[in-house]
Amino acid sequence: MRTVHRRTVATLMAMAAVATTAAVPGRPEPYAAPGAVPALSGASSLAARFAAAEREIRRAYADAARAEDRGRVKALSGLLAPGRRFLSFDARGHGRAVEVLGDLARADRVAVVVPGADGLLTNFDSWKWAGGGARSLRQEAGRVAPGTRLAVVAWLGYDSPSTRSPAVLTDGRAADAARELNRFVTGVHRVNGRAGVALLCHSYGSVVCGKAAPELARRRLPVDEVALYGSPGVAAPTAAAMKSRARVWAGRSSGDWTRFVPKVRIAGIGLGHDPVAPSFGALRFDAGSGPHSAYLRPGSRSLGNLTLIALGRDAQVK
Template sequence: MPSVRKAAAAVSVLAAAGSTTAAAGHAEVYAPPAPAPALSATALDARYRAAGGDIARALATAKRVRDEGRTRALSDFLAPGRRFLSFDPRGSGRAVEVIGDLEHADRIAVVVPGADNSLSNYDSPKFVGGGSRSLYRQALATAPGKRVAVVAWLGYDSPSTRSLAVLTGGRADDGARGLRRFLTGAHRVNGHARFALLCHSYGSVVCGKAAPHLAHLPVDEIAMFGSPGAGVDHASGLGTSARVWAGRAKGDWMRYVPNVRFAGLGFGADPVSSGFGALRFDAGTGPHSGYLKPGSLALRNLALIALGRDAEVTHA
């Protein structure tokens, strides 16, 4: 039983690191989103308008309650040219933004973020909105004239790294269901594009749970980076025909997190380990939050994966 005791001890360390005192409860002041049509080519503009209306109403609430962080963020969301497919201001918030032409793209990259993402930090280069725009610019620079779209998919309740939720799969279960629904709808919008899932940190748990249910969709690339595990012991356990990639930057603190699964905590094998069976890409030397930083090696390789240009990816 030494291995079990070792796993239990490791998870205890994880739990201690992830525990936090409960935040004081407060009444939800933001209204839920208005009903919107199912995502399809004919409903695309209606979805953009509906989400825009939800953002405007949430901004009015933020101003009324003097929520300065939300006021700044949501004002930026309403800038000309920005298009959101869905938006929910409750809690830490959810938002799904399209960068580029979703309907006519040949390649669609969906960025699935990890922990600590919220509406207030959404546009930071370290988080899903800012990072997705960096990815879009890199993809266009790599393949000028290529028809590509990037989706910043904050479509689930991102857990806090200071909570035990980040050590369990509950949020990822909800996220996986939402991701499947979104990809199905996006495929209805654009029936010819190929999809790449770029999954950061806890987002790789979301992608790992979604992957076995995506066989009916043209997902041909899944990249996990800064990952705590994907909930399976081998890439084959993801049940996908997509190429599975994994990368970890040399400065990422995730390398110190034990890859165990015990008593409902942890996510199993390390995707960058040789035994996992993923293709390993060179993620450079940056920190956990730096994979989509402009000019980084990680961003260059993730853009190539998003474009389906596998032969040009630098391997670790």
């Protein structure tokens, strides 16, 4: 067994203890399970998926109003704005939502934003998380590459752990999420077999993408870029060990607290190796100096580089 400094062990155990004591018991679930949706089997399936998801959002909005859940009412009202299109939606728990920006069936490039911990329906539209971040990315792409057919997916397609729960210290949620992500990318490929796919994986989302990468490669899905940013650690010791056919990028801003997280895994606690370490072998990109939640902030250096990665413009990434 690898020797690990006692201070690292103590730090991990302390983090686990804090997370356990901070966990809040769940309240009774006021929202119903979503109904069955048609599979992503081709471009013709998109309209049916969009319609099914809209029905679920409207039903959840009515449930939230009856439950006087003001935060959900406000958030779901935004999701029902004209022109928004969702491939799936589940109001249970913290919520799941997968939104498409752009023409998924005709895109030349598809970027999938995979968020980290604390992803909620109530913060979905903030640029710090999936929906708002995806919108920032698409706007930046329109600025730097006008006319490029890029579809951006905000993929809150898994049960994002809370940073106040012990789940964030293990990769259990990531293993389940990786299976969901593989199914989703398979569906995207059925809808559009020509587009190259970039996975943009923030924080705990990088753990998800690291878990998903080997199966994506085995299925020979067209994922050609994987960006791991603000990562607390991934299971693979090197980029090559991820067994990905994609170019693997890594970045961490100088103001990101994850630089202090021990990059080890002991007795199931901890998330693994640091993708920005030189020994990992990822392509590095400049992520600027912002905090952990600011990688997709409009005007930021990190957003500029992540947009170039999403577009497949590797030579322009700094």
